[in-house]
Amino acid sequence: VDVDAKLSVNKFRVDKTNPHIVVVKEPEMAELRKLLIACPAGLYKLNNDGSLQFDYAGCLECGTCRILCGNTILEKWQYPQGTLGVEYQYG
Numbered sequence: 001v002d003v004d005a006k007l008s009v010n011k012f013r014v015d016k017t018n019p020h021i022v023v024v025k026e027p028e029m030a031e032l033r034k035l036l037i038a039c040p041a042g043l044y045k046l047n048n049d050g051s052l053q054f055d056y057a058g059c060l061e062c063g064t065c066r067i068l069c070g071n072t073i074l075e076k077w078q079y080p081q082g083t084l085g086v087e088y089q090y091g
């Protein structure tokens with residue numbers, strides 16, 4: 001199964017003014033490492049200087065990061081409002 005191909009058909013309506021996920025300012029590296037691996041959309045990445053690069057725009061709203069790390073890493077996790085967020089395409 002080509003996961004990237006399957007994910008690429010999803011559409012996103014990004015709420016640019018109100019991120020639905022906010023990461024704490026100084027995330028603990030041990031906790032963060034879980035998310036580098038576990039986020040199915042690969043949204044948690046490390047920059048060369050070791051700082052976190054996170055973009056909520058491609059979020060699949062699976063809740064994995066919330067369940068794994070909760071408020072040790074996340075200052076905020078909520079579903080995008082109204083019709084914003086991911087729109088799954090099947091087939």
Ligand code: SF4
Pocket residue numbers: 021038039040041042043058059060061062063064065066
């Ligand atoms: Fe990644 Fe899922 Fe968390 Fe979205 S909810 S950032 S897809 S782990």
